[in-house]
């Protein structure tokens with residue numbers, strides 16, 4: 001085996017401790033990397049790969065970065081999902097013979113990086129630990145930069161675990177290897193990269209000393225294991241005190257509404273589906289926070305809507321007060337704006353990386369607290385007053401900083417210039433000595449000029465030679481002999497020193513060195529003192545964040561005319577004039593059409609929504625979910641009135657955000673979602689399914705859709721909104737007492753379709769898919785052909801429907817259909833009736849409403865979303881009468897067909913069938929005969 005030089009041997013030994021990280025090995029002013037690390041780092045960082053002799057058979061690959069600019073390189077590696085172990089020289093190289101002792105002082109990982117440039121000011125950076133014990137999965141999440149630590153346990157179900165982890169969007173995960181394996185395969189694609197490290201070592205003692213015996217005693221065994229593992233990893237990688245971790249927040253997931261990752265994405269809670277940007281999300285709309293910790297808290301609240309009515313009421317109370325107090329809100333915003341990121345400042349203080357500027361930021365922030373405390377303390381809101389009362393303004397800490405730190409300190413804490421004059425006597429003396437010395441030098445310069453008569457003579461300073469007298473070559477002859485000692489020769493000048501100058505120099509330099517050391521000592525003393533007060537500062541930060549969130553929600557609610565929701569412990573969800581908050585906000589005009597919602601235990605727990613593409617079904621369904629979420633995070637809601645029950649979970653199955661994980665088909669993803677839904681939903685849940693059953697053959701899709709709807713209706717009993725293109729499912733309203741048909745109103749005019757975005761009772765009959773395809777710009781020839789094909793298909797299906805409907809029922813397959821039955825009407829009329837769908841009837845009705853025919857309007861009873869604005873139908877009178885050509889032809893063909901004796905024969909056969917007394921076999925036989933007759937037509 002190759003025999004390496006001692007230094008490379010040392011490197012290899014240390015590298016063993018950091019096999020999953022780049023080892024930044026300090027060599028003088030550089031961090032060097034060797035071997036494979038060097039090869040990979042040179043690629044990732046685009047730096048030159050060199051090599052060096054190291055005693056082995058071959059040159060050792062090497063690359064390096066200067067230590068003073070290492071931070072940027074480290075950040076880049078972390079962002080790419082690597083870890084970096086920093087190995088420093090632990091001794092002064094000049095004072096040691098032989099090898100300098102080196103040690104890893106910290107391993108920087110994606111979940112432990114403290115730099116806000118990497119972690120983002122307004123978002124958290126969590127690392128999550130997962131463990132499985134006693135039939136439970138536990139999860140501990142920690143943001144080292146803010147000092148937050150949460151722990152919880154969930155049933156040993158992978159979905160639970162995945163959902164909970166997803167809320168934290170961790171950048172790094174540790175814990176049970178098996179669980180990490182499972183989870184890494186389940187994280188939603190396209191999210192941030194996660195670094196996984198199996199970790200087994202736990203250090204209970206460390207947890208006890210960090211958080212206290214009492215905190216330890218309060219934790220359940222499975223959570224202890226999880227926290228202990230996490231703390232052991234942090235201590236192993238950070239190798240320093242973790243003073244910012246002062247509290248373990250243990251919570252039960254059952255306290256919050258459950259939102260799985262897909263639902264969160266579908267509802268665009270914190271980012272949009274397509275661009276994955278915050279802009280366009282609910283968070284984006286609601287975020288008017290002024291502080292970073294407020295922004296982070298708002299995000300956490302959106303992630304975890306509450307289930308406790310009283311806790312939500314408490315939040316709403318503060319929002320309501322601020323909603324009406326514009327001036328107070330503005331004053332609060334003004335004060336909050338001046339507050340820096342207290343949590344991160346405190347994190348840096350505890351971590352020992354805070355500098356003078358951080359201290360000043362803390363001081364300025366604390367300066368705003370008394371004002372905020374006063375404003376909230378006298379507010380007409382009990383929640384705000386409670387927050388004010390609990391607020392410790394930390395005035396003493398502000399004073400400490402105020403006394404010690406100058407107003408504009410430098411970035412470095414090692415070069416002096418941080419501590420205020422008058423703060424420390426000895427420091428003042430040293431400063432005096434140094435300034436006196438500098439003054440003496442200035443006087444010496446003047447004296448030397450006068451004595452020699454050389455006007456250009458000057459006294460300068462550099463690090464190598466110290467102070468010197470510089471004289472240009474042309475003036476050298478004017479210098480008196482013997483007094484000056486030559487030190488350095490430049491191109492056109494000579495530099496000299498005198499014994500007197502040397503003596504003063506050592507006094508000045510000594511004073512300066514002592515001064516810098518003393519300043520550093522005083523600074524760290526202050527930092528250490530503040531470090532003991534970290535938990536006070538963290539608690540203060542929490543209160544400020546909360547106030548910030550309330551003013552933000554109040555400001556948005558006021559601006560967008562939201563109303564206070566009426567929370568209910570009951571079942572029914574009732575909304576009048578509801579709007580989609582984000583879609584409405586991004587619309588340039590005020591054209592968003594409000595729609596009501598009534599989901600009641602008796603009679604309308606499921607809304608089956610049909611309607612063409614582009615009609616606004618998805619928007620409407622999302623709107624209902626968002627209203628629930630808004631209310632349950634304690635925000636006002638976009639509606640005229642809203643009664644919101646405590647929803648324990650929202651499931652969405654919405655087409656647009658299909659995630660084809662692991663190569664699964666759209667259909668399989670849909671079915672997997674539905675499976676989870678049927679398994680997990682409770683009567684208090686809200687289910688939203690967009691275009692149920694698509695992605696497979698029509699008949700199978702429809703069958704599955706019906707079966708799912710029936711299951712939700714009969715076995716779960718929760719509130720549900722289901723949209724479908726299968727208009728045939730409308731008949732379910734007859735067999736399911738809790739289901740109501742609704743559709744999105746459209747108005748045809750000539751060959752144009754006008755989407756009214758209005759939810760109306762009753763089912764739709766057409767998808768206008770080809771029309772939408774035309775809007776999307778498909779070639780004219782395709783559109784024409786599609787209309788042609790459609791016409792043909794419709795004629796065939798008309799006949800088949802006439803023949804098939806009764807037969808299907810006869811076969812005992814599908815339950816009764818909501819449409820009028822052939823045998824109920826008979827003659828020429830039935831097929832015409834079949835074509836006349838509810839929306840068409842409604843369009844006629846709309847015309848009737850518009851033209852003031854009150855009787856026609858009165859025929860239909862009131863229903864949710866009923867308040868149709870008459871103005872929408874202004875153009876309806878002529879338009880509704882004119883159906884598109886293609887459709888008129890279809891209807892004419894249908895009528896013609898109705899007179900065909902053969903068709904009549906089919907109808908008669910269906911009418912004559914004694915369905916109730918048929919065996920399935922007889923039904924199939926009949927169906928077969930009908931099919932045969934239909935084919936012979």
Ligand SMILES: Nc1ncnc2c1ncn2[C@@H]1O[C@H](COP(=O)(O)OP(=O)(O)OP(=O)(O)O)[C@@H](O)[C@H]1O
Nearest residue numbers: 583591592593612613614615616617618619620757
């Ligand atoms: N209530 C409303 N008022 C005004 N505009 C709306 C309303 N609802 C939806 N829209 C607009 O209509 C467009 C289509 O809405 P949406 O995607 O909800 O339709 P859809 O019926 O689900 O269509 P598809 O079946 O093709 O998915 C959206 O761009 C949206 O901005």
